[in-house]
Amino acid sequence: MKFELGRCLLLERLAEADMTIVQLAEALHYKQARINDYIENKRMMPLKTAISIADTIECRVNELYELITVDAEVPPRVEWEAPLRRIPPS
Secondary structure (H helix, E strand, O other): OEEEEEEEOHHHHHHHOOOOHHHHHHHHOOOHHHHHHHHOOOOOOOHHHHHHHHHHHOOOHHHOEEEEEEOOOOOOOOOOOOOOOOOOOO
């Protein structure tokens, strides 16, 4: 299954963790503006950052964004064999 990322849910996760943006920024040594950019969907969190944030606020990484299911058509599998190449005798 293929997913697209929807809006950032960090503000909701912070509320559940009873933590502020300031506290998160201080805990991870990030600028508050950077955290706000994630919340406002101006920037996407790199995976390493998402893991650090999820660990800090004790949630799962996939709970930091809305996940939108995308119907991905899988092309049919094509089976083929490479033609045999004859090697002339030396």
